[in-house]
Amino acid sequence: MKDLNNKGKNPANQENIENSAYTEADNKGKERKFRNFIKEKLLDRFTLSDDAASQDEINANVHKGIMIKGSNLWVLIFAIFIASLGLNINSTAVIIGAMLISPLMGPIIGVGYSMGVYDFNLLKESFRNFLIMVIVSLITSAIFFTLPLISFDQSELLARTQPTTYDILIAFFGGLAGMVAQTRKDRTGTVIPSVAIATALMPPLCTVGYGLATMQLRFILGALYLFTINSIFIALAAFMITRIMKFNIVLEIDSIRKRNLNRLMIAIIVFTTIPSVIIAISIIKRSSFDSNYRYFVEQAFDFEKTIVVESSAQYYPLYRKKPSSIEVRLFGEPLSDDVINNLKNQMSGVYHLPRTDLIVRQSDHNDSGIAITALQSSYTDLINEKNRQISHLQEQLSSIRTIDTLAVSAMTRELGIFVPQIEGMSLSRHVSFNIDGAPKDTIFICILSFQEDAVSEKAPDMDLIRHWLINRTGTDNIKILVEQSL
Known part of the structure; x- marks a missing residue:
């Protein structure tokens, strides 16, 4: 009876074995296709042998x-x-x-x-x-x-x-x-x-x-x-x-000489690279210090009745065994010792300025020299900011004028193709105001010039022109004025 049971299971086991073998062969085929794809489509693009000279x-x-x-x-x-x-x-x-x-x-x-x-x-x-x-x-x-x-x-x-x-x-x-x-x-x-x-x-x-x-x-x-x-x-x-x-x-050459040559090359590379790595690390740390120093002065000394007249920093790397320093000159209401000590305590943890001394030089309202320097600094910053804004606006205005000129020129040529009676077109953008003087909306005004007898003999399709303008300008807030050439 036991032999009969085993015989009954054999066909199923045989089928599982065949399925497993088929799956394994299928996986190997896919893997081979993937390797061929990588070789043909990717690696061959990076080969140096195709156009190499002898x-x-x-x-x-x-x-x-x-x-x-x-x-x-x-x-x-x-x-x-x-x-x-x-x-x-x-x-x-x-x-x-x-x-x-x-x-x-x-x-x-x-x-x-x-x-x-x-x-x-x-x-x-x-x-x-x-x-x-x-x-x-x-x-x-x-x-x-x-x-x-x-x-x-x-x-x-x-x-x-x-x-x-x-x-x-x-x-x-x-x-x-x-x-x-x-x-x-x-x-x-x-x-x-x-x-x-x-x-x-x-x-x-x-x-x-x-x-x-x-x-x-x-x-x-x-x-x-x-x-x-x-x-x-x-x-x-x-x-x-x-x-x-x-x-x-x-x-x-023999293996010993080859090994010695390779070691010599590695030693030369390492010894010439180490100083440059040290210099690079020093430059990165200096740059990080300058960035943290500026952020510290800007954020930590933001007081209502006290302003920073000028600040300076001196960075020293670790091997100098001398702490870096930040010096700040203030004008206005003097800061208390507790406030200054609190700023010093925040330098290392909050502002990432370890091994840095803080030197605060304060002046009261009676110090006219400091007051003048503070006002000059404030006015200089304000003027520089206004000049940057003016320059930015001038660039924007110049680009808008250039774009508008080119766009209207192209639109006029395009309109002349399907409206042959037209002689010219001007398109401008205007701001409309309400009776209170507040700006209400932006409106396009289009002035079309037609030939002398165009309006009387064959009137142009103004609805067609209007829909075309809406499509080209991207807005339906358009006012069309028509003038007849003399």
Whole structure:
């Protein structure tokens, strides 16, 4: 009896097994289709092999690009002069113009490419030409800044003395773009490799030259460090693209030497990156402190009978072991010690200003100097706000006039197509007022000019014109006036 029961269950079990196998096969088929979709529709779009040049062609281009002599050398000198002029007059456009003609890319791309294929002869030649390029650039920019021109510490110069991780990212992605463009068959595409590289190299080189010409060590060290880390990360980007594209190795080296080379690269990258990360963190903290300081003064010192005449802040990073400070000068009713102590207690928790001292300088109503300063500050803020409002309204009015003029011109041409008797149209927007003098509504007034005999011989369909105006203006509050041309 037991055997009979088992036999009765076998068909059902067999069906479950078959269903399970079918479901598993179906799932595998769907998974295979999904993988094929990802590969064909997505991954193939990001491939670098479709329009890549051959390695022999890339190798020839790199060898040609690392040479800094003849026309390349003269173009480099001219580009450095132009970039130095742009830094001197604080013009970003002029600096970009110098980048367009700069031949700085070759030697650095050569360094990254040669390390990727273990071509140490090319590596030595790239380094040699890189040093020549740097020396020529520094001499050229130093000569420029020693000329009897007006030279100030402009923002474009100052920005190159405090390199941060943002500069590293600019150099790295510029290097990626430059190397990818360098490996294409058609090198006349949307990427100009020299511009991608020169973006990170031209300004700091010129800034070092400015520091040498004016004997300012902070410009020399800051810009030289920026140029160094930019060069390293551009070479790293070229190295990575070379490895991703799996170029043939020129010289086979043993695993120990390869491991030591990789360790050296990592050590150089880490040691050059750490200072820039520290500087970036310091800049972010300084920016956060300035923002919190302004918010604190604006919110915490909002008193009815006391106003802030002026305020200042001094930020010190943690390593200085000196607290930051905020100084506030007040005019009006003096604040009590309890109020001031309460403000100090709120600085760390509420306004995120730890390790910050608050200095409050108060003056009474009899201090005429402070009173005048307070009034001047108040009037200056008021005038600036009014000027901003006037400027904004003028911009709005100008845009409205431009839009209205263009719209009415187009509408007149359109109306003339289906109403040939018309000679002209004017359309204006007016505000209507009630008898109390209060604005009631906005009304469009349309004046139509017809030919002399249009009204008597074949009167135009005014209902059609009215419906057309309502549709084109988006409002039915329209008054139509008709005049006949003489």
